[in-house]
Amino acid sequence: MKYNIAFTKAVASGNDFIMIDNKDGELDARDIDYSLMARKLCPRKLSVGADGLLVLESSEKASFRMRVINPDGSEVTMCGNGARCSALYAAGAGWGEELAIETGAGIMYAAVTGDKVKIKMGDPKDTRLQINLGVGAHMMAVHYINTGVPHVVHIVDDLENYQVKDVGRQIREHTMFTPEGTNADFVGDIKSDGASIRTYERGVEDETLACGTGTVASAVVLGLLGRVSSPVSMKTRSGEVLTVHYKMTGDKVTDVYLEGGAGIVYQGKI
Numbered sequence: 293m294k295y296n297i298a299f300t301k302a303v304a305s306g307n308d309f310i311m312i313d314n315k316d317g318e319l320d321a322r323d324i325d326y327s328l329m330a331r332k333l334c335p336r337k338l339s340v341g342a343d344g345l346l347v348l349e350s351s352e353k354a355s356f357r358m359r360v361i362n363p364d365g366s367e368v369t370m371c372g373n374g375a376r377c378s379a380l381y382a383a384g385a386g387w388g389e390e391l392a393i394e395t396g397a398g399i400m401y402a403a404v405t406g407d408k409v410k411i412k413m414g415d416p417k418d419t420r421l422q423i424n425l426g427v428g429a430h431m432m433a434v435h436y437i438n439t440g441v442p443h444v445v446h447i448v449d450d451l452e453n454y455q456v457k458d459v460g461r462q463i464r465e466h467t468m469f470t471p472e473g474t475n476a477d478f479v480g481d482i483k484s485d486g487a488s489i490r491t492y493e494r495g496v497e498d499e500t501l502a503c504g505t506g507t508v509a510s511a512v513v514l515g516l517l518g519r520v521s522s523p524v525s526m527k528t529r530s531g532e533v534l535t536v537h538y539k540m541t542g543d544k545v546t547d548v549y550l551e552g553g554a555g556i557v558y559q560g561k562i
Contacts, residue, residue, distance in 0.1 A: 298560070301342070302380065304373035304377050305373060305504075307373035307502040309344050309373075312326075312346070313381070313385070317350060328365065330345040335363065346358055346361075348381070354392035358375060358395055360396075371440075372440070373502055375402065376402070376411055376554045379402035379411065380404055384556065398414045410551040412549050416437050420435065420436040437513055439506075443510075445509055449480065451480030460492020475505070482520070485520060489506065504534070508536050508548060508550050533552070534550060536551075
């Protein structure tokens, strides 16, 4: 399928995206089906390959608007690493280094310094700790939190050998989280200043090398459980470390930031 549209491939901590710049609105008249585009372009080995499609548009209340379309064609409200990639691109395009990004989860704020991007996230909501969840023949203690999109966090003993894809899919499809489903984060190697994380992402329907909202979700849950304190260093599956900052007063978490490196991989035309 030929679109004759320029795109940018960007990556943040192993989370990679195809980015379409439509801030000038030039593509609006073409009425492009971005859901179909994501399904065609995101499969690895068969096309460009990516964890998602980002469409940047104009906004009346922010520097720009970011839309996030998963490889399965579903559109979601927010993506932390996608926001960092978008901010890096925007800074390079001359839109500014202090940016406001309109998302389906609200306005996010970004500061770009070289290849480092720090995003101010929305405050977490709908937090439920210590849920007993039946997965297969087993009961497991999990924690639910929404950091722009829903996440379930599960602490495991042997993160390296854990069956993330299998268990993650079962959690993602669990009846407790229908109809929208949830992402599933698995956390281990916990120390007072951080932990390691692996994530199964809905829409991608697989483990990804990193997930920004999942990293934030896991760092906040660990803080609420008294296992870590801010700032929290979270080692992703890619090996890169993301830093999560937040303020915690009792069980209330505010002023949440996600910080880490991002990069432009290449540009092309589809």
